[in-house]
Amino acid sequence: MKEKIIKQSVLLFQQKGFSETSIQDIVDALDVTKGTFYYYFTSKETLLMDIHLRYIDDLLNRQQAIMESESDNRGKVVKTVMLLIEDIETQGPNGRVYFREMRNLAPDNAKIIKAKRETFQLTIEEIIRQGIQTGEFRKGLHPRMTSFAILGVTNWSYQWFNPAGEVSAKELAYMFADFVLYGIQSEEE
Secondary structure, eight states: OOHHHHHHHHHHHHHOOTTTTHHHHHHHHHHHHHHHHHHHHHSSSHHHHHHHHHHHHHHHHHHHHHHHHHHHHHHHHHHHHHHHHHHHHHHHHHHHHHHHHOOOOOOHHHHHHHHHOOOOOOOOHHHHHHHHTTTTBBOOHHHHHHHHHHHHHHHHHHHHHHHTSSHHHHHHHHHHHHHHHHHHHTTTT
């Protein structure tokens, strides 16, 4: 039942927004009682934190797998871009809630999520830094700003990209990866 509550809540939060969705809306959609909701979550904000933790922890785990499986930094950048874009297709509603509703987390919870987001960003920054050192990426790049650019391009896609449209998630991921790599490749290449 906990998974059903989470899934239904994500859909309602995406559709109506966190603030406009009540616990009553959630339990009505599932045809259960508020007692059922409170058995799993102490509040709507606790539920939102659970959604955020699941999303970012999954991203961090998959990012770590990329770091362990890819030997070159170009491959790490491509796989990271693919991870983020293909998630729009597989995790669309969760991603939209994650990016849009963080402002509704309590300050202590927001701090936890921000730290995890920073870990994800710092890993990309380190990929760029290492790529500069190995000559895969051109000298003169600012690793921190480049990592933010990669995240900006990929994360904003949640707002406009339709995986069922004329371009698939995989195609868009390759377009973005090509765009990113073309802009950061070494002059020798």
